[in-house]
Amino acid sequence: MGTYFDIEYADTLVKSLFKTNSDERKLWDALVDEDKQILINEHSDIINNCMFIGYKVNINSSLQFPRYINCRVVECPEDIKKAIVSNALIKENRSSKQETKYQELNVEEMSTEGSKIKFDLSKKSNMYINGVDKEIYNKYLRKWCY
Numbered sequence: 001m002g003t004y005f006d007i008e009y010a011d012t013l014v015k016s017l018f019k020t021n022s023d024e025r026k027l028w029d030a031l032v033d034e035d036k037q038i039l040i041n042e043h044s045d046i047i048n049n050c051m052f053i054g055y056k057v058n059i060n061s062s063l064q065f066p067r068y069i070n071c072r073v074v075e076c077p078e079d080i081k082k083a084i085v086s087n088a089l090i091k092e093n094r095s096s097k098q099e100t101k102y103q104e105l106n107v108e109e110m111s112t113e114g115s116k117i118k119f120d121l122s123k124k125s126n127m128y129i130n131g132v133d134k135e136i137y138n139k140y141l142r143k144w145c146y
Contacts, residue, residue, distance in 0.1 A: 002063045003044045004076040004084070007036050013085045024089035043088040046131040047080060051146045083132065083140035090133050 005013075011028075018025035028036070048062070054069035065076035109118045129137045 002061070003040050004063065004065065004081055005040070007033050007040070009081075010036060010040055010085055013082060014089070017082060017086060018089070023093045024086075027093055028089055039088040039092065040084065043084045043091075046087065047084050047141070049130055050132070050141055050144075052144050053146055077144060079140040079144060083136050086140070087133050087136045090136065 014025060014028045018028070031039070044063075048064045050064070052064050052067060054067040054074065056064060057066045057068060057073055063076075065080065066073050068074075109116065111117070127134055132141065
């Protein structure tokens with residue numbers, strides 16, 4: 001297991017990607033360094049499972065970068081680092097919401113006194129591409145993957 005950046009760099013990325021009043025930024029700011037590192041490690045592993053173009057410089061490395069792409073050595077692009085942090089916070093934020101918990105339990109409908117809520121379970125299956133939020137994948141990773 002490895003990462004492309006430390007907590008200090010992640011703090012800088014979060015500040016550049018999320019507004020101060022966003023749920024993701026509030027979540028990050030509330031985390032202690034140990035928990036931040038856990039999220040960075042987890043999502044570095046998830047992102048490293050993507051099928052990146054080119055091939056690894058060091059085949060024995062747990063990280064996918066640096067890579068040979070078009071006969072050049074490419075260090076870890078900023079897009080990959082942004083994807084790691086963004087995916088961590090968006091997934092963490094999403095998983096903390098009650099609505100998501102009901103969707104994960106395949107609850108289609110709930111009702112209480114005078115109110116009813118329906119969940120669109122079809123959205124659940126296409127929110128992620130190999131563990132990466134679909135929007136994050138399209139924004140940051142698609143151009144680096146097969």
